[in-house]
Every structure is written in structure tokens, then in C-alpha cells.
Amino acid sequence: MNLRRDVFQAIADPTRRAILLLVTTQSMTAGAIASNFDTARPTISKHLQILTECELLQQEQKGREIHYHLNLEKMKEIANFIEPFRQMWDDRFNKLENVMKAYQQKNDA
Amino acid sequence: MERKTKIHAEDNRHDLTITREFDLPLELLFKAYTEPRIVEQWMDNNVLLLENKRHGGYEFQKSDANGNVVFEANGCIHEFIPNRKIVRTFEMTNAPFDVQLEFLEFEKRTEATSRLTMHVVYKSVALRDAMLKLPFAYGINMAHDRLEEIVGKLK
Numbered sequence: 098m099n100l101r102r103d104v105f106q107a108i109a110d111p112t113r114r115a116i117l118l119l120v121t122t123q124s125m126t127a128g129a130i131a132s133n134f135d136t137a138r139p140t141i142s143k144h145l146q147i148l149t150e151c152e153l154l155q156q157e158q159k160g161r162e163i164h165y166h167l168n169l170e171k172m173k174e175i176a177n178f179i180e181p182f183r184q185m186w187d188d189r190f191n192k193l194e195n196v197m198k199a200y201q202q203k204n205d206a
Numbered sequence: 207m208e209r210k211t212k213i214h215a216e217d218n219r220h221d222l223t224i225t226r227e228f229d230l231p232l233e234l235l236f237k238a239y240t241e242p243r244i245v246e247q248w249m250d251n252n253v254l255l256l257e258n259k260r261h262g263g264y265e266f267q268k269s270d271a272n273g274n275v276v277f278e279a280n281g282c283i284h285e286f287i288p289n290r291k292i293v294r295t296f297e298m299t300n301a302p303f304d305v306q307l308e309f310l311e312f313e314k315r316t317e318a319t320s321r322l323t324m325h326v327v328y329k330s331v332a333l334r335d336a337m338l339k340l341p342f343a344y345g346i347n348m349a350h351d352r353l354e355e356i357v358g359k360l361k
Contacts, residue, residue, distance in 0.1 A: 179213055179215060179338055181339075182213060182337075182338045182339075182340070183211055183212070183213045186211050186213070186224055186226070187210065187211040187226075189248065189249070190210070190211055190226045190228070190322075191210075192247075192248040192250075193228075193235075193238050193248040194228055194229060194230060195248075196238065196244060196247045196248045197228075197230050197234045197235065197237070197238050197244070198229075198230070200234070200237075200244065201230075201234055
């Protein structure tokens with residue numbers, strides 16, 4: 098399985114969710130998107146690539162520039178889906194497991 | 207890779223089941239639900255009240271950096287059997303979800319592993335489905351808040 102194309106892997110990242118939010122009302126170039134973040138430009142490019150590969154973003158050639166815009170159909174698809182709920186519980190339980198492992202080590206010492 | 211947390215939610219039902227296998231002995235898993243200081247760490251809430259007994263109650267609260275309450279939940283404990291079972295209600299304050307009923311069952315798998323099965327019953331099918339969609343909306347909101355923070359710093 099190619100994880101990079103997994104749409105839920107894509108929205109699990111806060112920067113990528115912020116990018117999706119940026120392009121909800123307008124299409125933007127990679128440069129314009131990157132200027133909204135403190136993160137290094139290549140990191141943002143990587144995020145854009147992942148979002149495009151899983152079809153949450155669509156590219157559009159405008160003259161010499163490539164603009165990114167949100168693929169609403171794909172967004173709708175995931176909004177109806179159960180995966181974010183599972184992910185939320187998985188994150189929470191992972192945290193529980195880590196907290197208790199630390200607790201166990203402290204008490205064994 | 208096998209997913210550790212599983213959700214079973216059938217269409218047109220007002221309940222769902224969450225199961226999770228833990229790399230923790232049963233006693234430690236149960237402790238994570240009963241020690242207020244530990245609950246606070248993994249739930250990321252303040253525990254105002256936690257009475258681990260039949261007919262006991264609990265209250266969780268979360269505040270933002272400015273001290274505003276952003277999340278509040280409470281409930282009653284109906285059944286409490288150490289290392290085996292907790293039956294409780296759960297309700298978010300100021301949220302349109304009504305009360306839900308939770309059956310938490312704790313099982314030993316091996317000396318070092320355990321399993322939690324959480325059966326959650328909602329008031330209606332519509333409320334259950336709304337709850338399932340909540341993390342997605344919340345994720346977008348969180349991203350938005352973070353975005354505002356970042357933009358605020360640039361100003």
C-alpha cells in the first residue's frame with residue numbers, strides 16, 4: 098500500500114489541514130501558500146505533493162503559474178467517513194499506552 | 207499492518223463499538239482510567255472529579271491558554287468492577303449531543319497485553335452519525351486555530 102496516497106494519512110497532519118483550509122476559497126500558487134507558514138519551502142512543496150497525489154488538491158495551469166485548488170468532491174467523500182473518528186481514538190489510546198509505559202518504568206525502577 | 211484501534215459502526219444503528227489492544231498489563235490499562243493525574247495526561251483534560259464507584263460521578267474540563275473553558279464533560283458511573291468493567295454515562299456540556307451510555311470492558315490477553323472494548327450507545331442514529339463526523343470538523347477547526355496563531359505571529 099502506498100501510504101502517500103492514503104487520504105487519511107494526508108489529513109492527519111496539521112500543516113496539511115491548514116493548507117487545505119487556505120485554498121478553500123481561492124486557488125493559490127505554491128509560493129503564496131508557503132508564505133503563510135514558517136516552515137521551509139521544500140517542506141511545504143512536499144505537503145502539496147502529498148495532497149495532490151491523494152487528490153485533495155488539484156493543479157491548474159494559469160499562464161506560467163501552477164495554481165492549487167481544493168477538490169471538493171474528494172473532501173466530501175472523507176467528511177462522511179469514519180476514519181477521522183478512528184484516528185482520534187487511536188491517537189488517544191497511543192497516548193494512554195505511552196503514559197502507562199512511562200509510569201511502569203518509573204515504578205519498576 | 208494490523209490496526210490497533212478498530213471501530214465497528216453499522217448503518218442505521220444508534221451505537222458503535224471501539225476495540226483496542228494494548229501493550230500493557232490489564233492492571234495498568236485499568237489504572238489509566240481511574241487515577242485522576244494519569245487520566246489528565248492522556249485525555250489532555252483537567253479532572254475536576256472522579257469517583258471510581260457505583261453511583262459515583264466524574265467531571266473533565268479543558269481550558270485554552272487564556273483560561274477560557276473550551277471543553278467540559280461529565281457523567282455518572284453506574285457500575286465499577288476493578289480490572290473488568292466500567293459502565294458510565296458521558297455528556298459534553300454545551301454540545302448538542304445529549305447523553306451517551308458507555309460500557310467499558312477490560313480484558314487480560316497475556317501477562318503484558320490487554321484489550322479494551324468500548325460499547326457506546328447514543329440517543330439516536332442521527333446523533334451517533336454526527337458524533338462520528340465530529341473529529342473531522344474538529345481537525346479542520348484546530349488547523350484553523352493554528353493558522354490564526356501563525357498569522358497572528360506574522361503581524
